[in-house]
Structure formats: structure tokens, C-alpha cells
Amino acid sequence: MLCDRCHKNKATVHFTRIINGKKIEMHLCKDCARENAGINPEFSIENFLSDMFGEFSLKEPDEEYKCPDCGMTYEQFKRYGKFGCSECITAFKDEIEPLIQNIHGHRRHKGKYPRQKSFEESKELSEIEILRKELQVAIKVENYEKAAELRDKIKALEKGEG
Amino acid sequence: MIKWIDESGIEKDIVVSSRIRYARNLKNHKFPIFLDKKESEEIYKEISEIIKSNDIYGKKFSHFKTSNIPNLEKKMLIERHIISPELIKNQGISGFIMSNDEKISIMINEEDHLRLQILSSGLNLKECLKKADELDSILDEKLEYAYHKQFGYITACPTNLGTGIRASSMIHLPGLVMTGRLERLLNTISKFGISVRGVYGEGSKSLGNLFQISNQTTLGNDENTIVEKVEKIAMQIVNKEKEARQYLVNENKLEIEDRVHRSYGVLTNAKIISSDEAVKLLSLVKLGVDLDLIKKYKNLNFNKLFVEIQSMNIQFESREELNGRERDVKRAEIIKRRFNEESE
Numbered sequence: 001m002l003c004d005r006c007h008k009n010k011a012t013v014h015f016t017r018i019i020n021g022k023k024i025e026m027h028l029c030k031d032c033a034r035e036n037a038g039i040n041p042e043f044s045i046e047n048f049l050s051d052m053f054g055e056f057s058l059k060e061p062d063e064e065y066k067c068p069d070c071g072m073t074y075e076q077f078k079r080y081g082k083f084g085c086s087e088c089i090t091a092f093k094d095e096i097e098p099l100i101q102n103i104h105g106h107r108r109h110k111g112k113y114p115r116q117k118s119f120e121e122s123k124e125l126s127e128i129e130i131l132r133k134e135l136q137v138a139i140k141v142e143n144y145e146k147a148a149e150l151r152d153k154i155k156a157l158e159k160g161e162g
Numbered sequence: 163m164i165k166w167i168d169e170s171g172i173e174k175d176i177v178v179s180s181r182i183r184y185a186r187n188l189k190n191h192k193f194p195i196f197l198d199k200k201e202s203e204e205i206y207k208e209i210s211e212i213i214k215s216n217d218i219y220g221k222k223f224s225h226f227k228t229s230n231i232p233n234l235e236k237k238m239l240i241e242r243h244i245i246s247p248e249l250i251k252n253q254g255i256s257g258f259i260m261s262n263d264e265k266i267s268i269m270i271n272e273e274d275h276l277r278l279q280i281l282s283s284g285l286n287l288k289e290c291l292k293k294a295d296e297l298d299s300i301l302d303e304k305l306e307y308a309y310h311k312q313f314g315y316i317t318a319c320p321t322n323l324g325t326g327i328r329a330s331s332m333i334h335l336p337g338l339v340m341t342g343r344l345e346r347l348l349n350t351i352s353k354f355g356i357s358v359r360g361v362y363g364e365g366s367k368s369l370g371n372l373f374q375i376s377n378q379t380t381l382g383n384d385e386n387t388i389v390e391k392v393e394k395i396a397m398q399i400v401n402k403e404k405e406a407r408q409y410l411v412n413e414n415k416l417e418i419e420d421r422v423h424r425s426y427g428v429l430t431n432a433k434i435i436s437s438d439e440a441v442k443l444l445s446l447v448k449l450g451v452d453l454d455l456i457k458k459y460k461n462l463n464f465n466k467l468f469v470e471i472q473s474m475n476i477q478f479e480s481r482e483e484l485n486g487r488e489r490d491v492k493r494a495e496i497i498k499r500r501f502n503e504e505s506e
Contacts, residue, residue, distance in 0.1 A: 070192050082273070082318040084196045086189050086308030089316055089323075100313065100320055105355075106382025109314025109324040112295070114307040130311055 003029035067091040068140045090130075091137055094146070128157050164242055164475070166264040167466045171284015175452045176400045178332040178372065178465045179283055181243070182290040182389070184298050185317045185326035186276040187308040193318045194252060194271045202255035202271050209270055212304045213259055219300070222261050228253040234483065237474040243281065248272050266297065273318050274326075276301070283465065285400070287329050287393045291385060294327075314381060324381025329392040332361055333399055336371040336449045337406030340418075347402055355379055356395050362441050370441035370468065375399065411453060422450030430501050434490045440471050440497065462504040471496060 001011045009029035065074045072084030074092055083089060089096070101107045131154045138147040167179065187193060191205055210225050228236065228249055236253075239245045244264055249256045249272045256271040269277040278297055280290040308316040314324040322328070338344040348358050355378045360368025375396060377388050410418050425446035429435075448464040450456040469475060476492050477484050484492060 070196055072196070080195060081320070082195050083193055083316065083320075085192050086187060086310075086316050089310055089313060096320060100323060100381065103321055104324065104379040104381035106324075106379075108312055109310075109381055111314065111325045111384030112298075113314070114309050115299075115302045116306060127311070 001027055003027065003032050005029075005032040065141060065143075068137055087137075090134060091141075093134065128154055131157070164264070164466050164469050165262075166242070166244075166281045167283050167463065167469065171282060171286045173397075173400050174284040174465075176334055176403050177285040177396060178334055178468070179243075179281060180286045180290050180332075181282070181328075181330045182280045182287060182294040183328040183330075184276075184278040184294050185274045185315070185322045185328075186278070186298070186301070187316055187318065188275045189306045189308045191275065194255060194273060194275065195318065197255050197271060199255060205275055206257045206270050208305070209268065209276065209301070210257075210259060212301055213268070216300055219261075219297070222263075223259050223266075224262065225259050226257055228256045228258065234474060234477055238478040241472040241474050242469055244279075245269060246272060246277075266293065268297075274322075285331060285393065285396055287331065287389050287396075291329070291389045295385070317380075322380050324379075325383075325385050325388065327380055327385050327388055328376055329389045330374050330376035331392065331396045332372060332374050333396065333403070334370075334372055334445065334448065335399070335403050336445050337403045337410055338399075339368075339371045341406045341409060343402065343406055347399065351375070351395060351399070354391070354395060356392065362438075369438055370445040372441075372445070372468070407449070407453060418453075419450075419455050422446050422453075422455050426450065426456060429497060432494045432497070434487070435494045435497070436490055437471060437473055437493065440493055441468060444468060444471075444497075459501065459504050462500060467497070467500055470500075 003009050003011045004027050006029060009031065011027035011029055013028045013030060066072065067077075067084060067088040068091060069087035070085035072088055074095060077083065077088065077092060097107060131150055135147055135150040135154065138144075138150055171177070171180070188205065188208075191197070191201055194202075197205075206227065213219050213223050213225070228245075231239075236245070236250050240247055240250070242264065244260060244267050245258055246269065249258060249269050252271055256269070258270060259268040260266070265281050267279045267281075269279070278294055278301075280293045280297075282290050310316050315326040317323055317326050335344060338347060351358060356375055357378045358373050358375050361372035361374050362369040375392065377392050380388070383391075425443040429440070429443040429447055432439075444464060444467060447456065447459075451459050451462070451464070470479075471493050473489050476489050476496065479496075480492060
């Protein structure tokens with residue numbers, strides 16, 4: 001089978017994409033695959049994961065979007081498929097939550113937790129704390145839209161407590 | 163000698179080994195992908211000190227920086243499933259701590275800051291989980307783990323988030339392979355969130371009929387639920403393997419006997435043997451012993467022999483680098499020696 005794109009080389013990369021319920025099949029040679037939509041013909045788990053990030057993320061943050069703690073950009077995270085520090089997950093939470101749901105079929109941990117967590121205050125309060133932390137991050141990276149959203153959530157929770 | 167495979171444990175004829183791995187990271191350090199040498203050494207020291215000063219573990223462990231270990235030995239430890247190739251890839255920053263019986267290891271600055279691993283012979287996942295949990299709690303007393311209220315333990319890769327646990331068992335399935343029943347079984351298993359891969363050989367092709375099953379996901383179910391599921395499915399596979407073996411003996415006894423004895427003949431008389439061929443033949447001879455088609459060698463530790471004949475282990479035991487042909491000669495000698503020791 002010849003490549004669908006250049007019609008010269010042998011097609012060695014075959015893939016199916018489902019876009020809005022429509023199945024699109026493509027058969028490409030290595031070079032065209034690499035050029036076309038950035039599909040990497042060298043299969044590795046990292047490539048696979050970083051392709052998945054593209055497929056499942058709800059929105060693409062701008063390329064300069066960084067974890068305020070270690071400086072990892074969202075682009076870097078997509079490329080490596082790995083976090084740079086313990087704060088990345090909070091910084092990229094909106095983008096990766098759908099991916100986590102897709103990998104695990106869940107989005108909330110159940111099971112063991114570290115010792116220091118048992119000293120934490122009541123559950124609702126720690127939820128507010130998390131939101132406050134996210135708010136700080138949002139302000140730091142000047143994502144005001146998200147900051148406003150978080151502020152509303154925090155207010156709602158505070159009201160509920162009062 | 164390979165210490166951790168002692169041929170004890172439940173269903174040890176079919177289940178070679180069990181393993182529990184915990185992935186953990188520290189809150190106040192960059193993850194390995196961004197670590198520099200200085201910070202990596204702080205982490206190594208911090209973890210190492212906790213183990214050294216512990217009453218239970220203190221004296222039973224040896225501590226290593228990966229870059230200080232000779233190449234041959236590193237690869238030998240991979241073949242024994244004690245450390246991983248990724249640890250060696252990170253050798254500028256990585257280290258490991260290993261118990262003297264090789265059953266417990268802590269890899270430092272592999273993909274995550276910490277990878278705790280408990281190995282055991284046979285089907286023994288619950289016991290492994292208990293030990294992993296104990297070790298983890300000891301470290302937790304002194305370290306500040308990276309943890310997210312919603313997503314659980316934070317791991318470098320999102321595929322390990324939550325519990326950070328990987329429960330796996332290595333299973334010997336010649337009966338299912340020979341009866342052609344394996345593929346269908348594997349399709350069913352994958353629907354339960356369990357993944358299966360061949361232990362030896364490339365890609366999906368498995369040499370020696372050895373397969374590793376493990377949980378696919380780590381978030382949303384607690385540790386006990388995950389381990390119980392893997393153990394239950396492993397038991398199901400073991401039962402199916404037993405049925406397949408029974409079927410072979412009932413329906414194709416002569417053919418099976420023929421294959422087993424041919425394998426035995428070649429394996430014990432070869433002068434030069436590659437690791438691929440040896441693994442293939444060993445699997446069939448082991449089946450023959452399990453099914454009582456070969457009356458001797460009841461005490462021969464086949465599970466250990468599978469590891470012992472891997473290239474690096476051969477070189478490590480003979481304390482020298484050997485070329486391919488020299489290894490194949492040595493391998494044939496080792497096999498012959500092991501069989502002779504047991505027939506006496």
C-alpha cells in the first residue's frame with residue numbers, strides 16, 4: 001500500500017481517528033506521518049501519552065503557561081508525560097483532569113494517605129485551602145478568568161459553612 | 163546466587179513470583195526529570211539515613227549509588243528484577259537500597275523519588291502488600307510525601323497517580339499456550355483492568371511461556387481492592403492453566419510426552435545453547451516435571467534457573483565478561499550441572 005499523502009513511499013503508519021463520531025483512516029509513510037499532524041511513527045509510551053494529552057485535554061493553555069514552582073511549561077509536560085514537581089498537578093489541574101479520568105476511570109483517590117494528612121483540619125476546610133492555593137497560582141500566572149471562577153467557588157463554600 | 167526466588171509460596175508450580183511496587187515522591191524536591199546531582203544526593207542521603215537508623219531494617223540493607231556499581235552487576239540486577247533499566251538510565255542521580263535477601267528494594271530517583279519493591283516466590287501478593295505498607299509507613303514518619311487531596315500520591319507519570327501501587331505476578335502458562343486458549347483468556351482479562359505481557363522475548367511474543375499480569379490503573383480503588391483483584395484473576399488463570407494441562411494429558415498425552423522428552427534431551431545434552439532456546443526448552447521440561455511425565459527433578463528450582471541462565475547472570479557468576487559464544491557454552495554447562503545436582 002502506498003502512502004495516502006505523497007503516493008510514493010510505502011505506507012507503514014496506519015491510524016484511525018474518530019472525530020465527531022466520523023471515522024477517518026489514514027495510511028502514511030514514515031516521513032509524511034511525522035509531518036502530518038505531528039504523528040510520531042516511533043512508538044513509545046511517552047509518545048503515546050503525549051498524543052493522549054492532545055486528544056483528551058479540554059483546552060490548550062498558551063505555551064508559556066508554567067508551573068509556578070518548578071517552571072515546567074504545559075508544553076514540556078505534554079512532551080515528557082511527566083510532572084516536574086509536586087505542584088505541577090495543581091498548576092495543570094484543569095487540563096489533566098480529563099486525561100486522568102480517561103486513564104483510570106476515576107478522578108478521586110481512595111486508599112492510603114500520608115501521616116501528615118491526618119493532622120489536617122476538617123475536610124471542607126481543606127477543600128477551601130486547596131482552592132485558595134489554586135487561586136494563588138491562577139493570580140501568579142495571570143489567569144484572571146480562572147481566578148474569578150475560583151473566588152466564586154471559595155465564597156460559596158464559605159457561605160455554606162457560615 | 164539468586165536469593166529471593168526460594169521456591170516457596172502458594173501455587174509455586176505455576177506462579178513464579180509476586181511483586182508489589184509503591185511509587186512515592188517528596189513534596190519539597192523537584193522530581194527526577196528536573197533533578198540536579200546535588201539535590202539528588204540530598205534525597206539519597208535522606209532516605210538512606212532513615213533506613214540505617216531503623217531498628218528493624220537498619221542492619222539488613224545495603225546502600226548503593228548506581229554509578230558506583232560495575233556495569234555487569236547493574237545488568238545482572240535487572241535480570242533478577244531487583245532494579246529497573248530506568249534506574250540505570252538515571253545513573254547520574256539514582257541509587258538503590260536492597261535487603262540482603264534481595265526481597266526488598268528501594269530505588270531512589272528512578273522515574274519517581276522512591277520506588278519501593280517487595281518480591282516473593284509463588285502467589286503471595288497480600289503478604290507483599292503488608293510488607294510494602296510497613297516499609298512505606300516507616301519512611302512516611304520521617305519524609306514529607308507529595309500528596310494531593312483529590313488525586314492521592316503524586317507520581318511523576320499520571321498513570322501511577324492515586325495509590326502508586328503496581329501489583330504483579332509472573333505466571334508460567336505452557337498449557338494455555340499449547341491449547342491455544344491463552345489469547346481468548348487474555349482478551350477477557352483486559353476487560354477487568356488487568357494487563358498481561360510476556361516476560362522474555364520482544365513485544366507480545368513470549369518465550370518460555372512466562373507472563374506477567376498486573377493492575378492497569380492505580381487511582382480510584384484502594385490498595386487492598388487492587389491487590390485482591392490481581393490475586394483473584396491470577397488464581398483464575400492458574401485454574402484455567404490446570405484445566406488446559408489436564409486436557410493435554412487426557413487428549414494428547416503421547417504428543418506432550420514427546421515434546422517434553424525431546425526438550426529434556428536437548429537441554430541436558432547441549433554443549434552450546436542460546437538463552438532463547440534454553441528458556442523455551444526449560445519451560446517444557448518444567449511442564450513435564452509438574453505433570454509427572456518426568457519422574458526426577460522434583461526439587462530442581464526451575465524458577466531460579468530461568469534467571470540464572472540469562473546472559474548477565476552467567477557473566478556475573480563466572481566473574482568475567484564473556485562474548486556470545488562463550489556465554490552459550492557456559493549456559494549449557496550450568497544447565498547440565500543443575501540437572502546433575504538434582505538427580506543424585
